[in-house]
Amino acid sequence: MNRPTLFPKANKAEQTCGRFANALTFKAPAVKRKTHPAPQQLSLFDGHDQAQPAPRVFHPRPRENGEKVRIHSPSAPTGQDSWTGADAVATFTPGSPVPDCLHGVPLAPWTDHPRTRQGWNQVDGQMDALGEPPLDLPMGKTAASGAIIEEPDGRIWLVHPTNGFAGYDATFPKGGAEPGLSLQANAIKECFEEAGLKVEITGMFGDFERSTTVARYYRGKRVGGTPADMGWESQAVSLVPKNRLHELLNGAADTPIAAAAGKPAGHDQARSIEGWKxxxxxxxxxxxxxxxxxxxxxxxxxxxxxxxxxxxxxxxxxxxxxxxxxxxxxxxxxxxxxxxxxxxxxxxxxxxxxxxxxxxxxxxxxxxxxxxxxxxxxxxxxxxxxxxxxxxxxxxxxxxxxxxxxxxxxxxxxxxxxxxxxxxxxxxxxxxxxxxxxxxxxxxxxxxxxxxxxxxxxxxxxxxxxxxxxxxxxxxxxxxxxxxxxxxxxxxxxxxxxx
The missing domain is CATH 1.10.1070 (Phosphatidylinositol 3-kinase Catalytic Subunit; Chain A, Domain 5)
Structure with a gap:
């Protein structure tokens, strides 16, 4: 299987490329506020309503059936000073500005991504020589897969589910295994749909039991795509330093993943059981x-x-x-x-x-x-x-x-x-x-x-x-x-x- 070609490493000046890039041609509707003259003394019966309704904001990307998705409490993107700061949290929202490139890899729409299940199953970025074991599923659990996507500066990509779906403020990109897809292909697909990123798998991360699934996470690196292209399931995507993951993650199932993500890759990685009884x-x-x-x-x-x-x-x-x-x-x-x-x-x-x-x-x-x-x-x-x-x-x-x-x-x-x-x-x-x-x-x-x-x-x-x-x-x-x-x-x- 052909592997995506990486771009040469850029120097610090090139990492932001000195320009803004707006990955989408559409944006969430701008909020227009009416102006009013100085308040006058009004009769209780003169029919005026001073309260203005909150604007309705919709995700620019609809569901698969074409239905629009309303975002009840839209997230706010961070400024460009957060993009290259290794200790900063950088947050992007649908259609928000992004740097042209980061760490030598462009942030640009993945326009030729697969459109069919067969295409996804053959998608580039899978690691044929990984040697992964079968996924062990306890009774009542289903399979899922995702990726821990790490930038060269050590920061990790998280997604913010739209309207806090399933109670998550933020989580790692993953999704239920689709019939006919390998777990690796499924992980790459989920990273694109939830984060807008094109990912190449670089190794095994681990299997983690969640409330209804057992999720296999792979280590991955970004080789294309842009967070501004996130699908309707996410209302924001963040790039987070490892030592700050706990500030954004609120799900108990993500705690051991975050703990493992903070350790270097390699065969010495072990799961802490300090909190086990x-x-x-x-x-x-x-x-x-x-x-x-x-x-x-x-x-x-x-x-x-x-x-x-x-x-x-x-x-x-x-x-x-x-x-x-x-x-x-x-x-x-x-x-x-x-x-x-x-x-x-x-x-x-x-x-x-x-x-x-x-x-x-x-x-x-x-x-x-x-x-x-x-x-x-x-x-x-x-x-x-x-x-x-x-x-x-x-x-x-x-x-x-x-x-x-x-x-x-x-x-x-x-x-x-x-x-x-x-x-x-x-x-x-x-x-x-x-x-x-x-x-x-x-x-x-x-x-x-x-x-x-x-x-x-x-x-x-x-x-x-x-x-x-x-x-x-x-x-x-x-x-x-x-x-x-x-x-x-x-x-x-x-x-x-x-x-």
Whole structure:
């Protein structure tokens, strides 16, 4: 997919380009006020009404059905001194003046934006090599997507919903996922419709649960468009310093997003759980317990011995997700300066030792090849408690803490995690009694289907996932990704030999 070409970086004088640009050819109607002579003493019955009705202001862009949208309390744009001040909030309204360019990128209407669903699904600006996992949706929630659009000076774009829709004074641009659109395409479309901006996705930001949706936010940069072209859903668009986001945002669901937006991009980013309430005791060997976040969602949080062990577990869960293997949604968290792992609770999970040993649990055998590839030595658990069963009878791998380069207790595996997937044999016929009881009767056909699933995962996606979530330095993550790719090749070679 072709990527939009960026304009060369401008110097400070060029950033405002010395002129005003009015992106729209129409403006909200000007307010005309009548003048009156000095008041005279009037009879109570002379019929004069001194009160003047408030002017009716309409958004210059109508709804999709052509209906005009009245703005009850119009926003006011800020002056041009706010446009380039990194510490200033710059606000734009429909048709208001904007600089010709900002940070070397013109602010001009995106005139050739897609007009059809097919066009939006193929829109430039999507990041093919992102390696994002499927969006995990709890029961009753729907999918949404948006973007955290950051300027080179560190400021972030917010939208002000028209008439405070849904109670929001300001929020990040996003919208419900439209059928037939990828989440990335949907995010780009929403940024244009709500903020008037043309955006290029530059990475993953995170998945955030809201009142009715789970929204995936991407990191993005502006490559075109103008806030003066905002659609009818927004009555203003603001460019806000990170340390002032809390001044404009009023929705509780935006609080963790704003907190994350204030941190640098990168794999070390963790979600603070300082405001979460502990509601249950520790399970397992690592310190932790059950917690409830401000939305009421429950999580199991644990804190391994090292930050790298925590990241290692997050990475394993993301690789399982990429393969379509059922696991809870997991996030890297921070509490009192310590990194940990939060697993979102899935209602109705239960132990089923008999079902696992009898080969009656869907997904247990199908995920075996992934367990072997990821060297998840503790996939089943001593009490058959690492592979639980959901209400639909599917296996859920809830604890990949013993996968990849660390043992479950946090000791490094060293050379035991090599280029050859010995776990194809050791998990079925080795000394791990529980694993052998579950995997010992798996057929070659079941293994072959699992290996084919891994073979279909592109190398570039493996590299992207490992760089985003893995432990160690960038160089160490690169080596880990290459080892996983070599292990994938070994699985494919082993499968070919058996056929």
């Amino acid at each position: 502990q509601v249950g005791k520790q399970h397992g060997s690592n310190p932790g317990g059950f917690f409830q976040d401000p939305t009421g969602q429950r999580w199991y949080c644990k804190f391994p011995k090292s930050a790298d062990h925590a990241k290692n577990e997050i990475l394993a869960s993301k690789l399982y997700e990429a393969l379509g293997i059922r696991t809870p949604h997991m996030e890297l968290i921070r509490l009192n300066g310590r990194l940990g792992v939060a697993s979102r609770m899935i209602a109705g999970l239960r132990r089923d030792e008999a079902g696992l040993r009898g080969g009656k649990v869907k997904g247990a055998a199908e995920g075996f090849a992934a367990d072997a590839w990821l060297a998840n030595w503790d996939a089943v658990g001593l009490l058959y408690d690492n592979m639980l069963v959901d209400e639909a009878g599917n296996a859920v791998r809830i604890d990949p803490g013993g996968a990849l380069i660390y043992r479950a207790q946090g000791a490094p595996k060293g050379q035991a995690f090599g280029d050859k997937v010995a776990e194809l044999e050791t998990l079925r016929f080795g000394q791990n009694v529980e694993a052998a009881a579950v995997f010992g009767q798996i057929s070659k056909a079941q293994i072959a289907r699992g290996v084919a699933q891994i073979a279909a995962l592109p190398d570039k996606r493996i590299r992207a996932i490992v760089q985003e979530h893995g432990p160690g330095t960038a160089g160490q993550r690169q080596e880990l990704a290459e080892r996983l790719i070599r292990r994938k090749a070994d699985l494919m070679h082993s499968l070919a030999e058996d056929q």
